[in-house]
Amino acid sequence: MKIVRSLLFVLAAAVAVLLAPAASAEPVQIDGAGATFPYPIYSKWFSEYNKIHPDIRINYQSIGSGGGIRQLSNQTVFFGATDGPMTAEQLQAAPGRVLHFPTVLGAVVPVYNLEGVDAELKFSGPVLAGIFLGKIAKWNDPALAKDNPGVTFPAGEITVVHRADGSGTSYIFCDYLSKVSPEWKTKVGVATSVNWPAGIGGKGNEGVAGLVKQAPGSIGYVELIYALQNKIAYGSVKSFDGEFVRASIDSVSAAAAAAAKQMPPDFRVSITNAPGPGVYPISSFTWLLLYEKPRDKQRSRMMVDFMSWAIHDGQKFAGELGYAPLPGAVVSLEEAALKKIKAE
Amino acid sequence: MSWNQTRRKAVSGLVVGFCAASVVLALIPLGFILTYVIRNGLPALSLGFFTQMPKPVGEPGGGMANAIAGTLILVGLAALVAVPIGIISGIYVSEYRRTRLASAVRFSADILNGVPSIVIGLFAYTAAVLPFRRFSALAGGLALGIMMIPIIVRTTEELLNLVPGALRDGALALGASRARAVFTVILPAALPGILTGVLVALARIAGETAPLLFTAFNNRFWSTRLDQPIASLTVQVYTYAISPYDDWHRQAWAGATVLIGAILLFSLLARATTRRLERMHRT
Amino acid sequence: MSARGPRGASSGGGRLFPLWTGLVAVLVPCLVAGIAATLWWESLLSIREFGLHFWRTSVWDPVAGEFGAFPFIWGTLYSSFLALLLSTPIALGIAIFLSDLSPHRLRQPLIFLTELLAAIPSIVYGLWGIFVLVPLVRSLESATPAWLRGMPFFAGPPLGVGLLAASLVLAVMMIPYTASVAREILKAVPSTQREGAYALGATRWEAIRMALFYGRTGIIGAIMLGLGRALGETMAVTMLIGNNPKASLSLFAPQYTMAAVIANEFTEAADELYLNALVEIGLVLFLITVLINALSRLLIWRVGSERRARAPRPVPATAT
Numbered sequence: 001m002k003i004v005r006s007l008l009f010v011l012a013a014a015v016a017v018l019l020a021p022a023a024s025a026e027p028v029q030i031d032g033a034g035a036t037f038p039y040p041i042y043s044k045w046f047s048e049y050n051k052i053h054p055d056i057r058i059n060y061q062s063i064g065s066g067g068g069i070r071q072l073s074n075q076t077v078f079f080g081a082t083d084g085p086m087t088a089e090q091l092q093a094a095p096g097r098v099l100h101f102p103t104v105l106g107a108v109v110p111v112y113n114l115e116g117v118d119a120e121l122k123f124s125g126p127v128l129a130g131i132f133l134g135k136i137a138k139w140n141d142p143a144l145a146k147d148n149p150g151v152t153f154p155a156g157e158i159t160v161v162h163r164a165d166g167s168g169t170s171y172i173f174c175d176y177l178s179k180v181s182p183e184w185k186t187k188v189g190v191a192t193s194v195n196w197p198a199g200i201g202g203k204g205n206e207g208v209a210g211l212v213k214q215a216p217g218s219i220g221y222v223e224l225i226y227a228l229q230n231k232i233a234y235g236s237v238k239s240f241d242g243e244f245v246r247a248s249i250d251s252v253s254a255a256a257a258a259a260a261k262q263m264p265p266d267f268r269v270s271i272t273n274a275p276g277p278g279v280y281p282i283s284s285f286t287w288l289l290l291y292e293k294p295r296d297k298q299r300s301r302m303m304v305d306f307m308s309w310a311i312h313d314g315q316k317f318a319g320e321l322g323y324a325p326l327p328g329a330v331v332s333l334e335e336a337a338l339k340k341i342k343a344e
Numbered sequence: 345m346s347w348n349q350t351r352r353k354a355v356s357g358l359v360v361g362f363c364a365a366s367v368v369l370a371l372i373p374l375g376f377i378l379t380y381v382i383r384n385g386l387p388a389l390s391l392g393f394f395t396q397m398p399k400p401v402g403e404p405g406g407g408m409a410n411a412i413a414g415t416l417i418l419v420g421l422a423a424l425v426a427v428p429i430g431i432i433s434g435i436y437v438s439e440y441r442r443t444r445l446a447s448a449v450r451f452s453a454d455i456l457n458g459v460p461s462i463v464i465g466l467f468a469y470t471a472a473v474l475p476f477r478r479f480s481a482l483a484g485g486l487a488l489g490i491m492m493i494p495i496i497v498r499t500t501e502e503l504l505n506l507v508p509g510a511l512r513d514g515a516l517a518l519g520a521s522r523a524r525a526v527f528t529v530i531l532p533a534a535l536p537g538i539l540t541g542v543l544v545a546l547a548r549i550a551g552e553t554a555p556l557l558f559t560a561f562n563n564r565f566w567s568t569r570l571d572q573p574i575a576s577l578t579v580q581v582y583t584y585a586i587s588p589y590d591d592w593h594r595q596a597w598a599g600a601t602v603l604i605g606a607i608l609l610f611s612l613l614a615r616a617t618t619r620r621l622e623r624m625h626r627t
Numbered sequence: 628m629s630a631r632g633p634r635g636a637s638s639g640g641g642r643l644f645p646l647w648t649g650l651v652a653v654l655v656p657c658l659v660a661g662i663a664a665t666l667w668w669e670s671l672l673s674i675r676e677f678g679l680h681f682w683r684t685s686v687w688d689p690v691a692g693e694f695g696a697f698p699f700i701w702g703t704l705y706s707s708f709l710a711l712l713l714s715t716p717i718a719l720g721i722a723i724f725l726s727d728l729s730p731h732r733l734r735q736p737l738i739f740l741t742e743l744l745a746a747i748p749s750i751v752y753g754l755w756g757i758f759v760l761v762p763l764v765r766s767l768e769s770a771t772p773a774w775l776r777g778m779p780f781f782a783g784p785p786l787g788v789g790l791l792a793a794s795l796v797l798a799v800m801m802i803p804y805t806a807s808v809a810r811e812i813l814k815a816v817p818s819t820q821r822e823g824a825y826a827l828g829a830t831r832w833e834a835i836r837m838a839l840f841y842g843r844t845g846i847i848g849a850i851m852l853g854l855g856r857a858l859g860e861t862m863a864v865t866m867l868i869g870n871n872p873k874a875s876l877s878l879f880a881p882q883y884t885m886a887a888v889i890a891n892e893f894t895e896a897a898d899e900l901y902l903n904a905l906v907e908i909g910l911v912l913f914l915i916t917v918l919i920n921a922l923s924r925l926l927i928w929r930v931g932s933e934r935r936a937r938a939p940r941p942v943p944a945t946a947t
Contacts, residue, residue, distance in 0.1 A: 031479065031561065031573060040587065043564070044400035059573060061562045062583065067894030075477050090897055157784060164870030164887075166689075166895025189690030192895040200788060200881040201870025203891065204586035210757055215765075215786060229588035321401060356832035360728055366720025367729075367737060370806070373799045374744050377755045381747075433652035440645055445652060451920060452656040454851055458916035459662060460859030460886035462893065463909045467662045470669070490658060497655060498852065499808060502845040506815035523644040537811040544745055544807050551748025554861050554890055582750050582862075600751045607746035611739065 030299050032060045034068020034081025035168045036204065037106055037223055038286045041321050042081065045314045049306055056302050065168040066192050072098065072289055078299055080289035083168020084175075084192060085268035097292040099341065100267045101307055101334055102285040104315075105256050105324035107247040108172050109227050109234040109282070112219040113212050114139065116154060121235035122147045122244040125180025125273070125281070128237070131219060132160055132177065133184060134198030139217065147238075154217070161211045161220035164201025166193035172284040173221045176272040224252075225322030237282055240275045251280035252324035259285075260329035267330075267337070283324075293342050304341050311335070378604075385601030388594035393602075398564055398580065401589050408599050410566045414481070414575040415603070417568060418560060419550055421485025426492035427542060433493075434500025434538075435526055441505075449497065457494035464490050465555030473559055481574035484560025488552065492545035499541025503534040536618045543614050547607050553578040577603045666910040673903035681907060687872045687888075689896070694904035696911050701874035702882040703912065706790055706864065707857040709878075710797035715850055718802045722809035722849075723835055738810070745803035753866035756796045761787040761867060764795070768879050783879040786869065791878040793868035797857045805853035812845035813838055844927050851923055858916055861890040885912040 039062040046058040063071070065082035072080035073094045085100055110123055127143050130136040136143055139153040163170045171192045178185040188194050202208035205226045212220040213232055224247050227234040236246040245251050258279060259271040273281045288307065294300040311334050315325040326334075392407050399406030433453075437446045468487035473479055507530050515525035531538075556562075561573035562580065577599050584596035667674075673681070677694065684695025725738055765787030775781050783789075816838045824834040839846060869881020870891065885908050896902045 027565075029563075029565070029567075029572065033561075036586070039583075040401045040589070043398075046564070047400045047403075057565045059562075059564050061573075061579075063557060064894035066897040069897055070894075074474060076473060076479060087897070159784070159786065164865060165891035191690045192897070193689045193892050193901075195686070195688035195690065195872075199871070200786060201883075201891070203865050203870070206586040206588065207757075207866065209588070211788065214757075214762060223588075226588040229590070352830045352833065356830035359723075359832040359835070362716075363720040363724040363728055366717040367724050367741070369717055370721055370741055370744065370799075370802050374740060376759060377747055377751065378743075380755050380759060381751060429651055429654055432648050433655050436645070436648040436652040439648070445649055445656075448656045449652045451924070452659040454848075454855070454920040454923075455659050455913070455917050456655070456662075457852060457855035458858045458920070459913060460861055460889065460909070462861055462886060462890050463662065463666070463859075463913065466669075466893075466906070466909065467665050470665050471661070493655060493658070494855075495852065498848055499811065502808070502812060502848060503815060506812070506842070506845070508817055521644070526644075534815075537815060540807055540811055543742070544804060547742065547745040548804075548856075551746070551750070553748070553750055557894070578748055578750065581748070585750065585754060600748065600754075603748055604743075604746050604751070608743060611742060611746065615735070615739070 027055045027057045028299065028302065029057045029059055030079070030302060031077045032058065032068075032079040032081065032288075033063050033071045033077045034060075034289070035065040035083045035286055036062040037083050037168055038081060038104060038323070040225070041104055041314075041318060041323050044317050044321065045306075045310055048314070048317070049309060052309075053302075056306070058303075058306065064166060064192070065171070066166055068289065072291075078294075078296065079303060081287065082289060083284060083286050084171035085270075085287060086289070094291075096294075098289050099292050099337065100287040100289060101311075101337065102267050102326060102330060103288050103310060104318050104326065105252050105283055105285055106172075106322075107224040107252045107280055107283045107324075108169055108176075108221050109224050109247045110219060110221055110237065111209065111212050111227050111232045111234045113214075113216055113232070114154065115216050117151060119148070119151050120233070120246070121151070122238070123235050124238040124244075125176070129177045129181030129184045131158055132162070132196070132198065133181075133187070134160070147244075156217040159215055159218040160196075160199025161202055161208050161215075161218050162196045162199050163205075163208060164203050166191075167204075168192060168284075168286070169205060169221070169223055170194065172272065172282060175270055175284075176282045179273040223322075228322060237280070239279050239281045240273050241277060241279070243277070245278060245280045247280045247282070249319055249324045251278055252283045253327060254279045255281070255283035256285070256324065256330065257327045260327045260333075263330060263333055265337075267334070290341060292340060300341060304338050307338055308335070381597060381600050381604065384594065385597035385599075388598035389601065393595070393598055397566060398595075401587075401592065404591075406595070408575075408577060408580055408595070408602070410563060411575040411577045411580040411599065412602065412606075413566070413568060414560070414563070415550065415577040415606070417481055417570075417574060418484050418488060418556070418576055419546060421481065421570070422488035422492055422549055423542075423546065425486060425489030426496055426545065429489075430493050430496025430542075430545075431500050431531075431538065433497045434504060435531070437497065437501045438504035439522065439526065450501070453494040453497040456490070457498070460554075461487075461491060461552050462554040465558050468555065469558040476571075478571070479559060479561035479573040481560055481570045481572065484556050484574065484576070485570075487555040487559045488549040491549050491552065491555065492542075495545040495548065496538075496541050499544070500534070500538050503537040503541075504530060507533045532621070536622050539614055539618050539621075543611055546610065550603065550607050551578060553582045663910075663913060666906055666913055670903045670907035670910050672900055673907040676900065677904075677907075681904075682911065685872070685874065689892070689901050692900055694901075694907075696885070696908050698872040698874040699883050699885040699888055699908060700911065700915065702790070702868065703858060703884040703886070703915070705882070706794045706797060706868065706884060707854060709790070709794040710801055710857045711850070711854055713794065714798040714801040714853060715805065717798075718805035718849075718853065719809055719839075719846070721802070721806040722813055723839075725806075726810045726813035727835060727838070728831070741803055741806055743803075744799065745807070749800070749860060749862040752796050752800060752863040756792060756863060756867045760796060761792055764789075764792045767791075779876040780878055782877040783875075785879065786881060788867055788869040789877075789879050789881045790868065790875075793864050793882075793884075794878075796863050796867055797860060800860060800863065801853035801856050804856055805849045808849035808852055809842075809846050812842040812849060816841050847923060847927055851920070854919070855916070858912070858919075859886055861886040865890055885909070 068080035071077045174190045202211045205222045208220040209230045236244040255271045255274045258274045258276040318325040396407035472483035515529040563573045563575045581596045581599040584592040685697045686693045768785030865887035871881040872883045
């Protein structure tokens, strides 16, 4: 039993070390959770901010927009992040008033894998809806040919790939489809998880990208950065004004600029299918969620300071990571909104 | 040789061949997977991987030091919870097998084994995270420990049952109390097999992601505190794997390689200890 | 030896021992009860809304608020039992080989290698599955002859992801669990039994068969361990099964399992009914696990009730 005794001793020592009171000047840790889409840029921001303020450690985990909202309401995290604004019910259910702060912009693009077709495909709203509804089932459908004169489509079946897991990306895509297709609006609707009429489900943006890349004749939707990094072909989408626009930093910012003029005070706005020249129609804000009257004043002050940094200095990191920065008008509005947080 | 004998011999030969083929068949996917993981993960393994914290995209380097420490702590916590409960419950079920409690325990262990890891995570979330309003390493350890229990209970019980009755009768005949007989004679006899059960259980939970997502959460920074979120190799690998960046993918594979390697090492160590125990027991 | 109460060789041996070990053991059913209670409590809304229809309906529409668990139940049972069918013979074959047939020098390394299969995290299985197994299955599916395609088991386009890919990966994941425990069981069969069988002129296989019979409850337990793994597996399955909530006989069709849908939608579900419906799926899975376990107990009982003799069944004495 000597082994048992020595093991117990080692165990006790380990427990003692782990539970020992921490050193005095310990950094403050702030936990947050939410959308996967902005994770890359948030991790860049928190890292940069930590370099400036080594005593503030912001720990963000991407568990999904809905997860972020839930954990925020349960108060297990200090801030949340979401690609789809909280609904009225969710706001009602939270223990305190929650404020939305847009951080960056992103785009959802239709990706496809079509052997023998090199040209960039053009998709109009109703056609996209038709494909994802399962109505347009073959690539050589006349509706597709109409938008893409000069392209010879193969006769194969379209394999639709959507998200299996609930996600803000799906929310944005469904939001757009609802606006351009009344049938989608009534039959499927807008949510992070819907009853997809057709296709197979991939797990995460990466899962969808992987499936599309592998299966010839498939079409899916992913955040722009995934299409770029995975080098998958993505098509342009018909904007509200009727032009076929390809997703890019500029076309996404254009979508936000249009919204900036009519920004509601709580920043909960959808910018899909926005009017204007050069606007990419499947764009969206992503928001950070904070309580208006938090109990932890110290952490709240730190987060407000971080947000001020993020909407100004942080924006310069957006482009290289595939996100569009906030338009100036929105930044000014946010500066005012941040003052609403009662952190004193 | 009669026809009957020839037939029996042939059947026997076929079965032996099948068994050998099974081993080969099982090793094929293993070989596939290992080569795949190592081929992708080795390029990203460096000293920095073991000593640095995760870095944001675009910055070269970065590692999973915090995740490695975190996994060790979580697995240690889980074992702390599961091994005593599992072995003692196994002892009870084996010693008092005809009681109603024993049947209940056996049945419960089988059910617990089939509960998906995410449901156990949900339970641990409700029991250990919500009341305290924080994610913590303790909650993660609890969730993993719950998953280990049924495997340990089952293997302990089965192996204690298979210890020859002569051993037990001998001990009791020499005047040992039941407790003493169990702890000094029967348990040591079954220990190597029980250890296998513990190892199987450890391997099972070391690779789990889902139950940790809402209990231990994850942590970008170095933390060994039990009452705070803690990083883990599986969650970190998962986060990187579903990202769009090649650099993070490479790190994910490196993380997977380290995880498998760690489980292996631990397995080897435990086997060596088992052999020493077996030898000690024989003398 | 101190005086510590009755030390009879028969049952008894002090009150303290069964008391404290029993107190620890009771934690296990308490845990299960706790989990059941949590599942029940967190899914009340959905239970009240859908009642027993939940088990039979096939619609899963989070937007319209209509939820039915049937496709998931189907997918879970279909994939798990197919995986069981594929993995059990191989796992038992491995267990027999490693406990009995293998040359001594190969034994430890082979044991080590088969346990390595258990060490691979499920997410690695999932990733490997996507990049290696799915293309393989897709080519397999494309190569199926037309006459086979006509049958409902092989209908549908060759997507690669689907029930077959998921079942294959589940089978691989189950093997080490069943094999390790079965191996230990077989190893623990007293050598007197084996020697007796050989003395009576048994062939290799006949002696093995006898050992399998001797340890049959343990072997069934080992198989159940593997099955438990399959029923609850989340990550690897959701990456390979196609995640389409439509029950289908076809091995090629993308389908969905209970554990997968919970994992996929739980973090995002934000309205109460939706969350409750997901937790109710967890409850359904839980109840199905209970059912399967109850049935297997019946099987064990039928196969030969209490073989749990302390003294091994005596082999006919080799009297002189």
